[in-house]
Amino acid sequence: MFVCEGNKIIKELIKSDYNIENIYCTQKSKENINFSDINLVEENEIRKISFLTNPSDSLAVVRIPESKLIQSKKIQLILDDIQDPGNLGTIIRLCDWFGIEQIICSNNTVDVYNPKVIQASMASFLRVNVFYTDLQEFLKKSKIPIVSTAMQGESLYEFKVEEPCYIVLGNEGNGISEDVFSLSNSKITIPQFSNHQQTESLNVAMATSVILSQLVGNQ
Amino acid sequence: MFVCEGNKIIKELIKSDYNIENIYCTQKSKENINFSDINLVEENEIRKISFLTNPSDSLAVVRIPESKLIQSKKIQLILDDIQDPGNLGTIIRLCDWFGIEQIICSNNTVDVYNPKVIQASMASFLRVNVFYTDLQEFLKKSKIPIVSTAMQGESLYEFKVEEPCYIVLGNEGNGISEDVFSLSNSKITIPQFSNHQQTESLNVAMATSVILSQLVGNQ
Incomplete structure (x- = not known):
């Protein structure tokens, strides 16, 4: 429950x-x-x-419903060990806004039915399918292109997205695990527009909003 | 202090x-x-x-330094009564990433030196100037174009930004106050890409990340 x-x-x-x-x-x-x-x-x-x-x-x-994988012809998100319930809730809410139908999470990602995730999602969990699996096994068998977010990748603003595809976002501290990252077909980066070296990189929820806005909103 | x-x-x-x-x-x-x-x-x-x-x-x-207004030739944010310290901290961090030099806040916006704002900004408050003033008085005298976020406005993705300009974001519950809204030169909206009527609109920090990504990243 x-x-x-x-x-x-x-x-x-x-x-x-x-x-x-x-x-x-x-x-x-x-x-x-x-x-x-x-x-x-x-x-x-x-x-x-x-x-x-x-x-x-x-x-x-x-009652927690049975977890199931759905077919989607759109962008889908892959979350590799997201830990913070507020981040997952916000990401679900962003997916709902931008018409993303499915999020596929590593087994170590925070549970979608954690009360903090449910509240942060503002009922969006009712409209976005969230599926948990072993990401490496899952992605190995996948025929859909895998796009990973990375420190050194193609600029998001130059990247041409082809749907369906998976966009991979990593853990708040450690990023995407090597096992998953090695399966990527391409790598994208959100460039920084200020010159300050000390600036912290965007957190995973803000990065998701920037990426979905660019890849969904500008198509 | x-x-x-x-x-x-x-x-x-x-x-x-x-x-x-x-x-x-x-x-x-x-x-x-x-x-x-x-x-x-x-x-x-x-x-x-x-x-x-x-x-x-x-x-x-x-020590809290003296508040001052700086000249900027870029996009500047105007915050009309943002209440949540986490939202203000996140907005400051986004401004730091996207090279925005100044945020101008209504006097009722949460204090930038609130400990929760400082921590959420991840030291970005050191690199983004935050100035508090009476927004209506300030904007009345301004010669810089005022762009307000609104429910019914031009799509953000069609909007051509001219710098310098002010982008106005409103209170979490009530949006932009009528006094400030009436001074806008144009109105922009982040369109929703799903068909679900129940979907909550994006919160103000997510909206800021989408807007800055579009107006700074795509120029």
């Missing part, structure tokens, strides 16, 4: 194929949510079961 | 024009930081004075 919190996300869940096990909410939220089978609770009870610092008025316990 | 934490950011501070009042660090960090005037403290003392959930080994107290 996993937990979702807040009326907006729960209302979207009700309309989705997800299997809701229980909804707990306060009297105030009950009218807003409009679902037959609700457990009325007090605000302090919500506070006790919530994962949030500022709990909302409602919480749903939902 | 304001507080900066962590060896990396403190080492950059030492090389900058900022006036450091005090550095507190553990024996371990002392060798790393290499600065003459350091107050040696214990780890548990750092923990007591730190603003971080996971304190680092060093903390600096720094």
Whole structure:
């Protein structure tokens, strides 16, 4: 099971194929949510079961669906050991905006059903398929071109994308693992436009927004 | 005064024009930081004075410099009441990457010297000038074109930018205030590439990364 919190996300869940096990909410939220089978609770009870610092008025316990791979003719993201739940949530939300249908994650990537990922995705996890697998095995068999993000690659702004393709993004500290990187067909880089040597490279969520904007928005 | 934490950011501070009042660090960090005037403290003392959930080994107290407006011939950002310190920190970091020299903030925008902004900016605040003012008064007198982000505007991907210009980004909940919006010379929108009506619009930090990538990276 996993937990979702807040009326907006729960209302979207009700309309989705997800299997809701229980909804707990306060009297105030009950009218807003409009679902037959609700457990009325007090605000302090919500506070006790919530994962949030500022709990909302409602919480749903939902069955984790079977993980499946879908066919997509578009750009798909490959995430190699993304650790931060906020980053994964943001990446899912970006995929939803830019029409990306699937994210394929290494088995060590943070779980999509981690409560922080669910909340950061703002219900976008309902619209983007997230699949976990052994990336090296998976990519070895793949016939779709593999484009890795790298420190020394072709400029993103010169790169011509061909769909379908996989765009690989790596771990926050260590980047893409050597096993996966060695399978790449091409390498792209987001060039820096300031001359300051000390500037930190973009974090993986910002890099994803730049890459998707360029490869989807400019086509 | 304001507080900066962590060896990396403190080492950059030492090389900058900022006036450091005090550095507190553990024996371990002392060798790393290499600065003459350091107050040696214990780890548990750092923990007591730190603003971080996971304190680092060093903390600096720094004098807030006088706020000043600089001349820039590039794109500049205008922030109208950005509230979240993480968003402002990320926007400063993006500006540093894309070579934006100045951010002009409404007086109600979160303070750049808020410890969460400083940490999220990853020392980029040392390289991007942030100036606070009454936006309406400031923009009324300005001769630089004002481009506002809006729900119904020209597609970002069709928009031809002319430098210098101001790009206005609004509050996380309410967008750009009417007073400021009415002064815009043009309006741009980041189009959505999926057909899902429920998709949340991009948050202001993601929107900034998409806009700067498009207007700086594609020139």
